[in-house]
Amino acid sequence: MKCLTWNLEWASPASKRLALMREMIDEFDPDVICYTEVIRSVLPDGHVIEADADYGYPPKEGRRKVILWSKTPWTEFDPLGDTGMPTGRFVSGVAVGIRFVGVCIPWKDAHVNTGRKNRKPWEDHLSYCAGLERVLHCRSAPGQPVCVLGDYNQRIPRATQPQEVADALRNAISSSFSIVTEGLKDGEDKDLIDHISVSPCLHARNLTILPRFGADRTRLSDHVGVAACLEQL
Numbered sequence: 001m002k003c004l005t006w007n008l009e010w011a012s013p014a015s016k017r018l019a020l021m022r023e024m025i026d027e028f029d030p031d032v033i034c035y036t037e038v039i040r041s042v043l044p045d046g047h048v049i050e051a052d053a054d055y056g057y058p059p060k061e062g063r064r065k066v067i068l069w070s071k072t073p074w075t076e077f078d079p080l081g082d083t084g085m086p087t088g089r090f091v092s093g094v095a096v097g098i099r100f101v102g103v104c105i106p107w108k109d110a111h112v113n114t115g116r117k118n119r120k121p122w123e124d125h126l127s128y129c130a131g132l133e134r135v136l137h138c139r140s141a142p143g144q145p146v147c148v149l150g151d152y153n154q155r156i157p158r159a160t161q162p163q164e165v166a167d168a169l170r171n172a173i174s175s176s177f178s179i180v181t182e183g184l185k186d187g188e189d190k191d192l193i194d195h196i197s198v199s200p201c202l203h204a205r206n207l208t209i210l211p212r213f214g215a216d217r218t219r220l221s222d223h224v225g226v227a228a229c230l231e232q233l
Contacts, residue, residue: 001096005034005149005194006210006225007104010063013042020214021221028208028227032095033069034102036151036194036223040064047095049074051102055088057115064088065104066150070095085131086110086124092139098202098230099139103132103150105169108161122165125153129168136174145232146199148173151223155191156182173197180204186224187211196228204228 004025011018022044025033035043040050040062050067053059065088068074074093081090089104106124111117132148140146156179158166173179181195186209198204210225 001032001098001230002028002030002227003032003034003100003147003149003196003230004028004030004210004225004227005036005102005151005196007036007151007194007221007223008038008042009221009223010037010039011042011221012039017214017218017220018042020218021210024210024225028210030227031071032098032100034100034149035067035069036065036102036104038064038067040067043067043069046071047073049077049091049093050079051091051104052079052088055104056086056111066091066102068093068100068102070100072096081135082131084134085128089128090132090135092135097232098145098147101132101136101139101146101148101150103128103148103152105129105132105151105153107153122162125165126168129172132172133174136172136177140174140176140199143201144199145202145230146177147202147230148177148197149195151193152195153193155193156195157191159191176200178204180207180228181226184209184226187213192224192226194223194226196226198230201233203231203233205231
């Protein structure tokens with residue numbers, strides 16, 4: 001089972017950068033993809049489940065903060081997660097026996113200076129982590145393979161984020177999970193903010209970075225992507 005996550009930074013269907021990103025994605029040939037900041041119309045044929053359209057900012061046609069795509073049908077679809085989480089940033093379902101949890105955790109300044117303008121720095125991020133912790137506690141029964149992938153909006157290990165924020169994310173993911181992208185560097189020697197985590201009965205190998213720039217130096221996204229092969233233990 002191959003999985004991949006990438007923040008497309010709202011790449012438009014006809015853009016050169018999207019065409020180059022698709023080439024990289026197709027080369028890896030993933031079975032499951034977590035797209036974040038994605039326009040729905042750019043998705044290839046397959047089976048799609050998506051977060052609620054309302055992520056707190058003025059709506060734009062087809063935009064979703066997080067979508068899960070699979071070659072095979074989804075079951076046990078959950079587009080909400082927990083009622084205490086900020087909306088529009090969570091989607092989960094089961095494909096080939098593995099529960100995938102797609103996340104787009106709010107960044108530090110979500111709704112601080114833009115959007116609703118009624119939050120303090122990290123407030124929505126912390127609320128999301130608390131809700132995610134509750135969701136994973138319910139979904140992570142012994143023996144249930146779970147993969148949490150997407151935009152975590154934190155570098156791991158901790159960089160400049162407050163200790164409280166780093167602890168909230170670690171508590172959300174649970175110490176029994178492996179954050180397999182922890183310490184992985186991008187092409188600019190920076191730790192990632194997009195991650196893949198797996199429950200104890202999963203193993204991830206062949207971690208692959210999808211760069212922010214194409215071979216011709218075309219800027220693809222403000223995030224690097226990451227892919228992995230999953231094996232059930």
